[in-house]
Amino acid sequence: METYRLLDPDGTLRDDPAAEHVDAELCRALYRDMVLARRLDSEAYNLQRQGELGLWLQCLGQEAAQVGSIRAIRDDDQVFPSYRDHAAAMCRGITAEALLAQWRGVRQSGWDPAEHHFGIYTLVLAAQLLHAVGYAMGVARDGTDEIVLTYFGDGSSSEGEANEAFNWAATVHAPVLFFCQNNQWAISTPTSAQFGAPLHRRAEGFGLAAQLVDGNDVLAVRAATQRAAEAVRRGEGPALIEATTYRMAGHSTSDDPTRYRSEAELDHWRTLDPIDRLRRLLEREQWTDEAFVADLDAEADALGTEVRRVCRALPDPDPAAMFAHVLPTGSPTVDHQREAYAAYSASFEED
Amino acid sequence: MPTTETFRLPDVGEGLTEADILTWHVAVGDAVTVNRTLVEVETAKAAVELPCPFDGTVAEILVGEGDTVAVGSPIVTITTATEPAEEGSGDVLVGYGTSASATRRRRRRAPEPATPAVGNGRPPATPPVRKMAKDAGVDLAEVAYEGERISREDVRRHLEQEPEPAGETRERIAGVRKATAAAVTTSAFTAPHVTEFLTVDATETMATVAVLKEHPAFAGVRVTPLLLVARAVLSAIRHHPEVHARWDEANQEIVRLRTVNLGIAAATPRGLIVPNVPDAGSLTLVGLARALEELTTTAREGRTTPERMRGGTVTITNVGVFGVDAATPILNPGESAILGVGRIARRPWEYHGEVALREVTTLSLSFDHRLVDGELGSRVLARIGAVLSDPARELLLD
Structure with missing residues (x-):
């Protein structure tokens, strides 16, 4: 299958019917989404390195795949994310404070999935694909025209859950769109060691309508996702998009990618950077001006300051609260542990 | 302000x-x-x-x-x-x-008088305090305390009382040093080592190296005596494949290995590591030279990936670079043989019935005596020595 692309790395729009709907307003909005997401991502990374977050998984390099897809579906379409989908989360109005709380370890999750139609992050690989299929079955029974979109990665696609989800979605005709951000690396495992046939081909075998798209081309991702989402919404059955992108940072702040991949590879993907690519189009078409650039810079700086402020201001939970969440009715063992903890805690004094 | x-x-x-x-x-x-x-x-x-x-x-x-x-x-x-x-x-x-005004909390001194240790006889302390004491090398039995348990503060006070003895400093065992220590300990105490020595005239090896350096096929590739040593080891394994094996204690099996992943012990800024050249036996001499150059450069720059340190089957350690003649090398864990190569130096040597100054080196071969008997080990070492004594002819006949 040929990779679907609208925008070449040098910023040239291809001759394609979908390109006719591309205008200044759209490109500026998508560009803003991606720039702000990258800023939040890099601030969060720095906060981790300053001891303010326990862990952070960067979305650096994957902004186009996330922004292009989430901006192509309706705000009431339910999304089941993985754990690196910060750009998509921000597009759903999830705040920096909500995004960081989980990684600071002060809350189990940061936001209300119902309010944002955006599930909480799932760290169990591929579990969210089954959640998505189940939810989509519910949507079908409710008879609404919502669809469900779920994000996952190339590594997750090897999990049994992913393949069960593909199969069951196709079998029951669930209104779900599987969106794979194939970022080439599952921690240190390259895609060459992950699957023998590309995911979009495997998807066809399950009976999913599959597309392969350049995941660093935000316009192509958006157009492909729109097409797939409309088909799913019309009741044509589940679909899968494999977006080819690249994780430009480590797997997480605990990972050292220089141990398993080369600088040359990274350099190659830098030339395909999704934000640079869209900026080239904006400049080429003169869809940007100094005011736009200056405003966006200022907005990004303000976001950076805000991210640092809200992160440090996140309140620590009361450690004793953990006992309240073990069992709904308590038990002698838990009660005993709570009392022992209270006594231990009371044995400290202010200096 | x-x-x-x-x-x-x-x-x-x-x-x-x-x-x-x-x-x-x-x-x-x-x-x-x-x-x-x-x-x-x-x-x-x-x-x-x-x-x-x-x-x-x-x-x-x-x-x-x-x-x-x-x-x-x-x-x-x-x-x-x-x-x-x-x-x-x-x-x-x-x-x-991070704030200067951050309130610090410390454990309130318990009012009760000290009570002796009870139960299992260990001094009373919480696991974090035990870990802290262990990391600091403190025996909790020697720590004075009040109250029910030994606190962090008690351990700290104990440490302050006991300054480091003059004339010694202490350093935590960590990183590559820790990994190396674990590897050599495992190897030394699971595989019974035997080391044999052979001193050979490597003048022809040095001459061959000089010839190869000038050869157009080797343009842009570093040629060193290590290349011929590597080739000699590969030749010895080809002649005596029984030496190339692994002891599988768990399954009570001897695993014969077909593919030679040739390890080279390298001193790097971060310590001793042993990356290997995968399937070294399949490479041409030029290919082997390139692989060795890449391996040593990568190691020296500290960029060796863990992947390249796995799966080695036999190792060469070039102790000669440190100016010494011989060693009793410890096997890289899981391998059956390791060859130490001493410095190559001009020494008086019997040559064509007379004493001449020749480029002489001592080879040290350690092997796992569970797998390799003295006879086999000696044959292997002799073959390596024969190749280095006359590489052009021996490799032609190989």
């Missing part, structure tokens, strides 16, 4: 307890801004740059390059121009404050 902020070493990798300071990117008096790199540290997982959380001026650098620092220790102080308003401190995640 200027305020002094302290930056403490964070846990950058989910449960790390310490890091080594690699390089300071700032000096005292430097102006710094938020997110500017302060220092590069190396943890058990990765080398990581730490960005500055404050705008201000570097007041004091509290730890030096090469120091191993516990997570939570102050490493630098920054004087900030203003009140710590927006970029202010507050508590960082790892359980201590």
